[in-house]
Amino acid sequence: MKVRTVSPFPDIPKRLEVEGPAFMGGEGEVYFSRCGQFVVKVYHDRMLPQDKEKMLEKVLFLGRNLGEDTKLLCWPLALVKELEGRRKIGVVTRKVPCPPFQELVDVVFSPREFKRAVERGANWLHYLQVAHSLAKTVAVLHGKGCAHADLHFKNFLVDLKNGRSVLIDLDGLVVPGFLPPQVAGMMPFMAPEVIRGFATPNEKTDRHSLAVLIFHTLLFRNPLQPLICYDPEDEERDEKIGWGEQALFSEHPFDFRHRPLFLGRPLFRRGVLSYSMFPPFLRHLVERSFLEGLFVPERRPLAREWEQALLFSFFTVWRCKQCTQYFFYPYWLPFFLRRCPFCGKRVEFPYPLLGRLYGERSSEVAASRGEVVLGHRFQVVGKMFQERCQDIFGEILWREKGYSFRNLSTRRIEWLSPFGSSGYLEEGEEILLERGMLLDFGGYFLEVKEDGCTV
Amino acid sequence: MEEEVIMDVTLSQGLRHLPVYLLLDTSGSMTGAPIQAVQEGLVLFKREVEKDTFARETVWVSIIVFGREVLNLTQGLVPIDSLEIPSLEAGGYTPLGGALRLLIDSLDRDVKKPVRGGEKGDWKPLVFILTDGKPTDDWKSPRNELLMRKERKVLNVITVGCGPDIDETTLREIAIGPSFKMDADSASFAAFFRWVSQTVKSVSQSVSQPQGENIPTPMPIPPDVLQYIP
Numbered sequence: 001m002k003v004r005t006v007s008p009f010p011d012i013p014k015r016l017e018v019e020g021p022a023f024m025g026g027e028g029e030v031y032f033s034r035c036g037q038f039v040v041k042v043y044h045d046r047m048l049p050q051d052k053e054k055m056l057e058k059v060l061f062l063g064r065n066l067g068e069d070t071k072l073l074c075w076p077l078a079l080v081k082e083l084e085g086r087r088k089i090g091v092v093t094r095k096v097p098c099p100p101f102q103e104l105v106d107v108v109f110s111p112r113e114f115k116r117a118v119e120r121g122a123n124w125l126h127y128l129q130v131a132h133s134l135a136k137t138v139a140v141l142h143g144k145g146c147a148h149a150d151l152h153f154k155n156f157l158v159d160l161k162n163g164r165s166v167l168i169d170l171d172g173l174v175v176p177g178f179l180p181p182q183v184a185g186m187m188p189f190m191a192p193e194v195i196r197g198f199a200t201p202n203e204k205t206d207r208h209s210l211a212v213l214i215f216h217t218l219l220f221r222n223p224l225q226p227l228i229c230y231d232p233e234d235e236e237r238d239e240k241i242g243w244g245e246q247a248l249f250s251e252h253p254f255d256f257r258h259r260p261l262f263l264g265r266p267l268f269r270r271g272v273l274s275y276s277m278f279p280p281f282l283r284h285l286v287e288r289s290f291l292e293g294l295f296v297p298e299r300r301p302l303a304r305e306w307e308q309a310l311l312f313s314f315f316t317v318w319r320c321k322q323c324t325q326y327f328f329y330p331y332w333l334p335f336f337l338r339r340c341p342f343c344g345k346r347v348e349f350p351y352p353l354l355g356r357l358y359g360e361r362s363s364e365v366a367a368s369r370g371e372v373v374l375g376h377r378f379q380v381v382g383k384m385f386q387e388r389c390q391d392i393f394g395e396i397l398w399r400e401k402g403y404s405f406r407n408l409s410t411r412r413i414e415w416l417s418p419f420g421s422s423g424y425l426e427e428g429e430e431i432l433l434e435r436g437m438l439l440d441f442g443g444y445f446l447e448v449k450e451d452g453c454t455v
Numbered sequence: 456m457e458e459e460v461i462m463d464v465t466l467s468q469g470l471r472h473l474p475v476y477l478l479l480d481t482s483g484s485m486t487g488a489p490i491q492a493v494q495e496g497l498v499l500f501k502r503e504v505e506k507d508t509f510a511r512e513t514v515w516v517s518i519i520v521f522g523r524e525v526l527n528l529t530q531g532l533v534p535i536d537s538l539e540i541p542s543l544e545a546g547g548y549t550p551l552g553g554a555l556r557l558l559i560d561s562l563d564r565d566v567k568k569p570v571r572g573g574e575k576g577d578w579k580p581l582v583f584i585l586t587d588g589k590p591t592d593d594w595k596s597p598r599n600e601l602l603m604r605k606e607r608k609v610l611n612v613i614t615v616g617c618g619p620d621i622d623e624t625t626l627r628e629i630a631i632g633p634s635f636k637m638d639a640d641s642a643s644f645a646a647f648f649r650w651v652s653q654t655v656k657s658v659s660q661s662v663s664q665p666q667g668e669n670i671p672t673p674m675p676i677p678p679d680v681l682q683y684i685p
Contacts, residue, residue, distance in 0.1 A: 024653075024657070103508075105508050105509065106508045109467070109508045109509070109512060110464075110465075110466050110467040110512055111464035111465060111466075111467075112464055112466065112512070113508065114464070115462045115464045118462065119462075220467075221467050221468075222467075225467065225468065225469040225470075226469060226575070227468060227469040227575070228572055228573060228574070228575065229569040229570055229571055229572065229573060229574060229575045229576065230571070230572075231569075231571070232568075232569035232570065232571050232576065235471065235569070235575075235576065235578055235579065238569065238575065242575075258469075260468045260469070261468065262465075267462075267464060268460060268461065268462045268463055268464060269463060270463050270464065270465045271465075272465075272468070322460055323460040323462075324460075343460050
């Protein structure tokens, strides 16, 4: 079939040969171009608001100078004018290659999808990368003053092995005063105020959807999944109440109505993962999203906050010796309770080294996320202190008597022992680390909280 | 090397199931190629539905055949991924009424009923009826019962008549929801089962999207081989 398009971009063909429809959605039909490069979405005429085409033109206008961000956002590139000679309204976007990309739902819907992915060589660390990518993508979009309005796990395509994601379906963007909301969303990801009809999608409802998506990606369940029935007569109304008026965090500290059975039991022993496996700075964001901010949109964390916290959380992961999954090393628990949340195996000697970070200017290192978990051959890098710092300071090595630090940089690194001695490390020199020792990287400090040997 | 860890994982809690009933005509006139085509259609149905993550986790199926015997081959509803495709045999008459009775029994017994403040119920079931002839028993009273039900009602009953013996008038009488007719060649059966799979997939997904009160459940456009009977 032939499609005629108009586009502000010179490299988009004016005429496309398409096949399909490949999908039929609620809004319209989706076709693939014969050249394999484009996706064409044609709306059902009856569903269209009068000024849909005007709105789409605005969306296109907003996507003029994306640059690097096209890797994260699959922005509309052209408008459809005609399909087979008939006047139609629609959009053209580039086609995201599947595989390696697939819908997020296919890897996170339930623990079964996770198991399937693990059997194909994926690891939970890939999921953490994807979660970070989701947050980054939404942060970029919000940074442009746009809200997506329909974030859910079928609108993110992910490449699990490489921890990448692409956001699609940007034709319903919301920009206050410029583009009004056009879509409602998918119930399990919608903010309660939208389900209840008190608000239309906006940046703050996106924040809710993003928090649900991140939770779902890391724990394989919806944090607000209603478990009880509110209206036995009408399932649709029941769902609306369960996700809207009666929306409740599954791990609410004293309201247990939506608490799943076997919460906190290891996942591979028919258990359910709990957000208590998150380090404190991530737990805090979950609580702001689903406890404080569930009905108070202003309290919900910004996409940018998630992005930063998830980035930092990479420095707290440890690998299970039994099931080989990575997990957040639970340094906040006593030693005998530090277990792998997937298989339940206790962390054994040698334990990782636990460091605490400080900066001369306190604003640079948020005190709440100061812990890093280090093991043999882990590097100590500037990124731990500041997102943009590319420096490598040194590496941690496991030696006979314990962990030592080796200076990999050209600068002199000062060390201070808790017993009062001190000295300098030149390039290539190393020193055995013990509890209480302080390393000074010039304005950035690392304190050894646990040396991995003494309990 | 680490020892192999057995990953014993569970499904998500709190997901509503979507019950799907397939009522298949296995009367004598289906002998040969048609019954073979239906058999292959079931395999295709399972494969297609399982491919979709939403559907795989929520769709539960029951297969009821009516011919020489009237049987619920799955003995109630089973999750789509543990559905074993039964082998079908054609023979006998077309006791549609008996099949509707079994459907009613299963609706009462197997579809989960919601309890206020307790467990959530299932979604309203989808029912597909495939037949190639006139019913040979009393189908009117079970059909009425199905229509009059107060609780655990069905979402939609889609009736498809196949082959040359289909009488549009009867089909319209049997049907509770939309009805279609098609040829009894293998391509038609394949198209029919593909459409059933698509319908099941889109319903399993659409139930999580809020709709206006009066918008009907979206149904994929039937393939060309299915002719709508108004």
